[in-house]
Amino acid sequence: MFDVVTLGSATVDLFADTDSELVQIETRHSLERLIAYPLGGKILIKDLNITVGGGGTNTAVAFARQGLKTAFLGKIGDDPQGQQVLDLLAAEGVDFVGVKAGQTGLSVILDSIDDDRTILAFKGANDFLSEDEAVLPRCRWLYCSAMLGQSLATLKALVAKTHAKVAFNPSSYLAKEGLAALQPILERLTVLVLNKEESAMLLGWDERENHGSDALLKALASRVAIPVIAITDGAAGAIATDRHIVVWAEPQQGLTIVETTGAGDAFASGFVAALACGRALEQAVKAGMLNAESVLAFKGAKNKLLDKPSLEKKLAADNRVFKRSPWQP
Template sequence: MPNRETQVSDRVVVIGSVNIDHTVEVARFPHPGETLLASSLTSSVGGKGANQAAAAARSGASVLMVAAVGNDAEGAQALATLASAGVDTSGVHRVADARTGSAWITVAASDNTILVAPGANYQWSQGLPSLRQSDVVLCQLEIPVPLVESAAVAARGRFVLNAAPSVRLDDDLLRRCGVLIVNEHELAESAGLPDVDAADTQRVIAASRSLIARGTSAVVTTLGGRGAILCTTTTTLMAATPPTPEVVDSTGAGDAFCGVFAARLAAGDSLGTALRYAVTAGSLAVRHPTAQGGYESFARLPDLVDQTPSIIEEPRP
């Protein structure tokens, strides 16, 4: 896609999806063909791109959001919510003949399932802005993969890809990734493996290194309540999750991790420091309902990050 001539001076540019999340809470997930009564229904702004942009901005980064929403009330709601989080929305295009993307989230205990209707997220008509002055470009896979590939080519700062939803990644895209962020399911899909058990640390490391061998510089695997593992060509780092009083809603935890990780890289932090901040952000996010409900607490991250257990460093044999 051709670049516009507009110059971008923001430190973090998030290119991704914007949705309206419709969240229902239930005691357990329904079986196929079963009807359950939900205890609550809420609607809020979400989408992996919007969540990650809000998380980065709430943690203090200067953030530009590049996205597409419908020319509808939901699109206006999304723009207003992003702006209130401190995100520059001048890169968000309103598509006249499309609806803003929607996500339907079922929350049961500490887990969730999500169905997404992409809407405008898959009807981009604008090109990308110039990315020459961005320190970090952060993408996900809720937008067309060719657009992500174009962003990876255009990025002059560090390109960070959250490979979610999971797909098998092309080696050309992997080679342009400064950091690839995945959960265990996305790690398996990206590496072409049948499955990876998050509890099997050595298998996570082996799968990560297989992706590094294909070209990416670093792989971060989020492990839910256990924290995250970062692998590079020479080193493995692990950060454990600090104590969390109660898991209310895990929907926005992964996006909180990605947004804060990108923000800390843009601030000049090392991979290890960025990892600790990101894990701490994820632990804060799960304490509040809705995807972005806990992001306002990210101003406290510098005071809380020392509660994240020390990183374990394991040199590669």
């Protein structure tokens, strides 16, 4: 039996560092910040890094580094990029229990000023995992990241059938579908992890408004019966409840952010791994934040995911601002 099976995407990620301009377009109702490139020009890439990404593999590696017996269930292509995914999983001690067919997903991450990025995503085989070909092995935890197309229907079917504890980290793609559309997943969850914007989308609130993460947490908890909910809020930290207490933690002070890709996966997997290992909610929040902060300080979604000894050392030394209070629905 596996401790954790991750269900999600696998991609090959190309990180392209370019000279770009940041422009703003303001309308009556919104202010958009866009990366701009000259039309018809040739854009020189200053630095190029190629890695394996995708929410399913990012989190699988994170769980394995915490000493949990881990498998990845997803769909990759029968191509060189798919082999690159398999090689990475094998090197990290993650079993592949998925399917090889079609073309492996690919993402081009355009790094820009302000340490943010725009992603060009080709989903490829990720969207075509059918229920017939997806065999979920026995596991204590099933961790689900965002899936689309045929794969989303398969995710719903597997969640409905499993006896494992289920954790879910939706993307904005899924969150904007709303509570009713995701109810077949939400009603089976033990843990829900999402960011502030996704929380607002899931509730049907205007994500452009400055909703407090505490208000979002209470609203979600009143609408769904999920035992544990965690919401990340960038530079404002993270908040979580297990319906007994609420904990909130500030991010690490003085952190230099190099690249944001994979930070959400790192928090969610660090948080769930801590719970799977029997840690209290406070320690789980700290573990998630430490894992995310390690990823933020370097390029690549997996390179600096913490292993168990590193996490233990950081937890012992962590002195961030931390608040704890009784849960009040």
